[in-house]
Structures are given as C-alpha cells and as structure tokens.
Amino acid sequence: MSVRNLGHLFAPASVALVGASERPGSLGATLLHNLLAGGFAGEVWPVNPKHAQLGGRRCYASVAELPAAPALAVICTPPATIPAIVRQLGERGCRAALVLSSGLRESGRGLRQAMLDAAQPYLLRVLGPNSAGLLVPGLGLNASVASSGALPGRIAFVSQSGALMVGVLDWARMRGIGFSHFIALGDAADVDLGDVLDYLASDGATSAILLYLQDLRYARKFMSAARAAARSKPVLVLKAGRGGGAASAPAAASESGALARQDDVFDAAIRRAGMLRVDSTEQLFSAAETLAYARPLHGERLAIVSNGAGPGVLARDALASGGGVEADLSDSSCARLDALLAPGWRRGNVVNLRGGALPALYREALEILLQDPGVDAVLAIQSPTAPVASRDVADAIAPLARSASKTLLSCWLGGTAVREARAIASGARLPAFRTPEDAVAGFLQLVHYRRNQNLLMEVPPSMAGTVAPDRAAARALVREALAKGRYLLSDPETKAILRAYGMAVVETRQAVGIEEAVAAAQNIGFPVAVKILTPDVMHKSDFGGVTLDLDSPEGVRAAAARMRRRLAELFPGARFEGYSVQAMVRRTHAHELIAGAALDPVFGPVIVFGQGGVAVEVTQDHAVGLPPLNLVLARDLVDRTRVARLLAGYRNRPAVNMDAVLASLVQVSRMVSDIPELVELDLNPLLADSKGAVVLDARMRLALADRSGSTLDRLAIRPYPRELEQTIDWQGAPLLLRPIRPEDGPAHLAFFDALTPDDVRYRMFVRIRELQPSQLARFTQIDYDREMAFIATRPNAEGVAETLAVGRVVADPDNITAEFAVTVRSDLKGMGLGTIMMRKLIDYCRARGTREIVGEALPQNGRITGMVKKLGFTVTSTGLEGMREMRLVL
Structure with a gap:
C-alpha cells in the first residue's frame, strides 16, 4: 500500500499527452481537446512524432525532447508501445502516468507486467491501464474521455467503471454536484483502490469519498485503507452485483458456507470499515449531501x-x-x-x-x-x-x-x-428531498452510518470471562487429522477442538460399529441420540440418519442398523465412518442457533450467526461478520438477526444467557485466527437458554495451509499479533510487553488519569483533562497492519492488569518513515521503562523493514531527548517554538 508520488498524479503542475492527435474521434484528439478546454493552468505538452504542432501548441516528437520532466504523463498509444514509453518517462524524471490505452492484459505478451517493470526502478506510479481518465476540477484538469468536465466541489468519486463515468458526470452537472476528484481506476495494475483511499483520506480538498465498485482483489489492503479513511470523512459505496455471489454456495460442505453469500460478506466488510453502502447512484449523491450537511x-x-x-x-x-x-x-x-x-x-x-x-x-x-x-x-x-x-x-x-x-x-x-x-x-x-419517502430514506442512511461509525469507536468490555484457549491441543488435533488425510472432521472430532477452546459441548462419543455404539450409550447414560457419520451427506436427518431419545440398548441397535441400511439404499456411494452417540439434552426454553465460519474468496474467513436447526437455510435469518471479533462486534452480529428479539425473552420465556452466546462467537473467531487450515465450521444447533450455550452438533472442514502456516495473509483484518508478546524481568518481577488490544480501554483510561498535566502536554502537545471516547477508541483499536502500540502491563495488588507504559509507532503507507511516541506513567519515571519501550519499538520497526524512526518533543521534555540520544538518535531543533526533532536511521 503506497501513496508515493500520488501527488504528481492527482495534483500535477504539468501534463504531457503522449499520443496526442488531431484525428476526429481518436482517443488522442479527445484528450487533447479536454486538456486544453478544461482551463488547466499548468503546461500541457502534446507528444507525437508525426506533428510539429497540435491544438495550437508545439508538439514534441518524443518524451526525451520535452522541455522538462512532466509531473503527469497521459498515455493513449497502442499497447505494444507503452512499456518503452513508461521507461523513457522514468528516465526523464516523470513520476506519474495515466494510461488510457486498453488491451495490455489481453495481449498475451506480458505487456502489463512489462509496463510495471519499466516503472518500478523510477517509482513511477501508473493509474490504469484501460482507465477512462482523471478529473481534478479545482485545477481545471480534465484528462479523461468525458465529453464535459466536472464542476468543482468537495466530493471525490472513484469508479471501477469507465462507462459509468460519463453518465455520472452528466447527471451530477445537471444537479449542480461538484467534485474534488473524479478517478477511473481502470485495470488498477499499480495504483489501486487502497492507494487512492489513502491519498483522499488526507486530502484537505475532499470532504467525502464516493466509491463505485464492481469487484475487489486485495481485501486486506482495502479494509486497512477504508477503515483509516472512514475515521476522517464519510465514505459511501455503491457496488454492482448485489444479487450475485451465490454461485459458490452449492459447493459448500457446511451450512455456514452456504449461508455466507458473497454480497452478505461485502455488506459486513463495509459495516466493519465504518462506511455506508447505498443501492443506487442517486442514493450515493443524496447520502453524500445529507452526511455533509446534517x-x-x-x-x-x-x-x-x-x-x-x-x-x-x-x-x-x-x-x-x-x-x-x-x-x-x-x-x-x-x-x-x-x-x-x-x-x-x-x-x-x-x-x-x-x-x-x-x-x-x-x-x-x-x-x-x-x-x-x-x-x-x-x-x-x-x-x-x-x-x-x-x-x-x-x-x-x-x-x-x-x-x-x-x-x-x-x-x-x-x-x-x-x-x-x-x-x-x-x-x-x-438537506432537501423531493418526496417523504426519499427524506426518510436519507434519515435512515444517517442512522446506518452512525451505527457503522459507532462500531469503529466503541470500546469493548474485557473478555476476561472467555476461556483462554488451549491452542497447542487444538493444533495437535488438526495435525493428527491431516496426517490421516481427513479434511472433513466428524462431530466428535470437531467437538474435541471446541473443548480446547473452552466451549460447552454435549457429551459425545464416536463408535465404529453397532455394538460399540451400544457400549458408548451405556457409558453416557440413557437417553441418547445416535447419528450416522458420513462425510458425503450434509443433512443426515433427511434420510433418517438421526434418531433421538433412545432409552435402551435394543433401541440403539435397531436405530443404528436402520441408519446403515438407509444410507446404503439412498446413497450407495457414500462413505460410512461409524456413529456419533450423544447424551440427550432437554432444555424446554432453549433456542436453536447456528454459529460457524466459512471462507469467502475475497475477504477470507468470515463468521456466521443466526437461527439454527434443520430449517436454517429456509429461514434465512443470519448475519455475517469479519474476524477478529470482540464482544462489541459479536453483539452487533447477533443484533443484526431477527432471532435476536426472541433471545431477549418474551412472555414466560426468559432471556438467554447472552454472555455465553457472545463468548461462543468470540471463540469461533479465535479458532479462525489461530487455525490456518480451518475453512468451514458449523455449530448447529448451538442450544442457548438462560443457563448458557451448548453445542449439540458440529462439523469442521480443513484444507492444507500455506507453507508458513500463517493466518495473516488470509484474513481481511489482521488479528492480534500474539507472536509479538514478550515477558521480561523488571524491578524483580515479570513484566509483559504486548500489543495493545481494544479491551485495554479501561486500563488505558486509568493510565491516562495517572499522568501529570505536564506529561499529558509532553505527549499531546496540548493540555487535555480527559480522553474523549473517540480518542480512547483511536488509541486502543489500532490496525496492526499500519501501526503498533506496545504496552507494559502487569497485575496490581488486586490482580487487575494495569498499564505502566505505552510505546506507539505509526508508519507511512510506504513503510519509509515511522513516527514514534513513548509515555511512562508519571510515578514510574526514571526506572528504565522508557528505554525498554523504545527498544521494543526499534526492534519492531527493524523487523518490518522501516527505514527510519522520527519523533517530536517539546523543548522542556529533556528526559525523552536525553533517552533517545543514548539509543543513537540525532536530535535537532526545528525552529518551530524550539521543537526538537528526533531521528534514527535503521
């Protein structure tokens, strides 16, 4: 992810048009006309060896003959010429190119990669190919195929469709809607959606970002950029294909896999990022106006x-x-x-x-x-x-x-x-609307946007009530199954892994044959349920593969024999792997729920929750969320289902133990984060009542993970990096250094309250009496892909973990420079904690390949400048009220 040189692309001082032409209807002629007619104040240099003059301006035969390196080169030449032109531009000193030519991907001669290879040595950024162009109305820049320009405004529009561009521009002009930028991404070979979001998030001329999307390729990059952008300004999304995405569902080996439709997953991603999704172009602009005004x-x-x-x-x-x-x-x-x-x-x-x-x-x-x-x-x-x-x-x-x-x-x-x-x-x-229905729809957009933003800002409670998983035991069970070539785990095998994560499961035993099933039933105690085990039939109850309330050995024998016959008759090719024998669970007021996980082709693992039971795919009452989950996100997942209202209790039916339900979802999320081989998981039914939640049936599908065995690349949001935890000895007692978590909010507030006013000013550069909720969320809910905050923590006399120091580092999107800050609790200064935290940050940045660490300090803060000098930093005065700049080249 990179914003390197994007200023040349989106705010150029000069433009070279390579492939300029006078031929009517040609791409070169259209672009030349638009560049000259738009009122661009910078230089415009046509490039074409066949002309001495174009559009009343001198035309240059080649890039090498240009009077200076252009800030932006617009290219509309045949595909085969583009790699060489990009190389010439890089050599000339150009750092940004807009490629409107199409056909590079389809050429079959590696032209797209050749273009990228030519640009890479010069860090030349490429928008396109196959882009419909770029407009920056505030600069009078129209480097696009649009027949008319755009009005200036404060909305940035980013589109994956060039065809939509012209229509939207005309529609917006008719309604007086203006833009700060209008960007057609094209094939996004280099500059992609994440890069553009990063640039626009910090652009002072842009107050809202509108996206038209058709597909996504880099979910992790998109989610990081989207979450960062949505914290600073409204981001609204219109995505094509809302009705699609179900094609992969029939291939799913689990109910969760069938329920997690791609469009539902996209909705969950937009919600998690704090953005707002709309259903039409008119809603897109209406919502932008409403959010800007309201x-x-x-x-x-x-x-x-x-x-x-x-x-x-x-x-x-x-x-x-x-x-x-x-x-x-x-x-x-x-x-x-x-x-x-x-x-x-x-x-x-x-x-x-x-x-x-x-x-x-x-x-x-x-x-x-x-x-x-x-x-x-x-x-x-x-x-x-x-x-x-x-x-x-x-x-x-x-x-x-x-x-x-x-x-x-x-x-x-x-x-x-x-x-x-x-x-x-x-x-x-x-905000002004034309009909009452439109006005109410606009208000509801504000409501949904508020809810999504609250998910970004709300500090979750501690997860102390959830059981710490035995990850080693779970990993051993997974390795054992894979060593045997077993990828679809049976109910008993899956429950063994669930127990390692502290989840309540009904007592279950696996039996190979009928007599072993009878023995298992006698050991468990009657009544029992018996279920046939076969990896080839998802819904076993449909053919009599499940029998409940068996209260005798004879009943178990007869039921098991009958199941085996039915399987052979109806599914002669299905594999028989024995029986699952379970204790019968009778809870009069319990609800049947489903909790599970599935693998989305774009966003990776997702969590599914909803109404369970045999009719789960018929009721279609479920919601999808992206891991990792905390208790706030788990609660939001539950609240988005219709069954949530039943879980709150009604008539003489008590409310379910919601803590147990939420803990189950958090543990499913942990499994997804911890086990890279897990691709599908069903807990159905998850039986929940006022006493708690227990898993009756479970199944899990595995797949071989990549060689690293890491979950990082497959999750759209990087989970808590447990591998960065470190325990050291400090003042004769163990001290844990670890990344900050969202659940550290209360401890972080206590830490802030323990700072003296001067220490707060040294950290914030202003005097602040208390942290606002949005500030607390920003400090504790970090994107581990983009920044890091380590805390030094240990239990106090009451056994409650307290924060003693914080070290924070935020790198630019190119990972060139990282800005640091270290704060030690005021009563613990002079005891070496600051140096410990600073070394932790330096080691982290070195491991990430960051080139330098920088920071600023008030002139009165001699303690921090003295400390970093001992660690090799250079400290210089910036001349701005005596501020000190601290820098360490790694």
Missing part, C-alpha cells in the same frame, strides 16, 4: 412536521417499514404545540400544521421539536399551497439548520413551485 446523530428518534396529513403519514409509514424509530414527544412539547395548533390536533409523532401553515408557524413548531429531549432529528415537509410561498417557508426555517444542535431535514413536494425553496435549503446546508 449534524451528527446522537440517537435515532425522528419527529415529523408537515402542512398536511397525507405527506406526514407517508413519511411515518416509510420510517416504520425501514425499521426506524419514531420520536415520542414530551408532555411539555405537546403543551407548547397546543398553543400553536388548531384544537383537536393528534398528539403524536406527526405534527400536522394544516394546509395554510405560515412560515412563522413552521419555524416555531420546529424550534419546539428541536428542543425536545426525546427527539434526535426532525423532518419538515412542505407541500405548496396557494396562500403560502414555499420560498418563504424555506427562508424561515433555513437558519435553524445552522443554529440547531440536532439534525434537521426538509422535504419540498412538487416541481417548479418548490425549486427555489430547495435551492434556499441547500444553500443553508439543510
């Missing part, structure tokens, strides 16, 4: 004001069908509204002002609702009426969008009559 939501309760009953009811119906929450107006608000409205108005969520509502009445009613503590957002709907101009209503309520602390939305029903009102609202940064 105040941050602090809740999800919507109140509705309308000058007619019909539109208000339509909005309320849309809210209900979309799963939204109506505001419950307080008695105080209703009393204040009584004084404004006609007698007999229905005290409810929809406030009907009646048809002749004057602008002042709109404003007063909205002010009352915006002040109500039971209201989080207000939607104002106005239908044009003869005595009242919509423009006057807009003038009256628009100032509220600026002054209110809550979100205000508006809907202006009609066409020409309300056009001016919409313009007034938009000019006041008040």
